[in-house]
Amino acid sequence: QVQLVESGGGVVQPGRSLRLSCAASGFTFGDYAMHWVRQAPGKGLEWLAVISYDGTHQYYADSVKGRFTISRDNSKTTLYLQLNSLRPEDTAVYYCARGGEQWRPAYFDYWGQGILVTVSS
């Protein structure tokens, strides 16, 4: 069965960095685009970033462009999100989600359980 498991969250001071990981299993990881989505406390879902199945294309929401970097290692079936210059408003639960095969427009059919990132001094 498809599983996505995030790790790497925690409490971090403003201006510092953090790297989130999402370990994937149960499907051919290298065939799918992957996404990061976050949800601030009591708020809605916010799409953050996508990476193509082969890692050659990445796109970001304006709110994180230039601060966050999405990457993947298909040999390790793992997705990453590097979070730099963190701000208190980045406090949220971060989810990884599976997108479409190859580079087709697609919904998110599987989600990780989410990992909490708290930015506070």
Next chain:
Amino acid sequence: EIVLTQSPGTLSLSPGERATLSCRASQSVSSNFLAWYQQKPGQAPRLLIYGASRRATGIPDRFSGSGSGTDFTLTISRLEPEDFAVYHCQQYGSMWTFGQGTKVEIK
């Protein structure tokens, strides 16, 4: 960027009643690439509907989606106790954006 506006913000209904949730897009959604997700407290979202009207695997037929262009609707024909949750719409035709969510609560 396509902005999705969901209404109402909160829907108070009783089990057995019909729920109608709206999702309006700021511009036409390409190829009706519109999805609906259900989220319960402390859980990740779960895919319900994609392509505006196609039920995801394992989703009961009391959930149905309709609409096209800029106006979309999620209908729950008869609310079961487990259906009280937050529902999010998402468009995936032009990058990806979510609506702000509709909470369906027990009246």
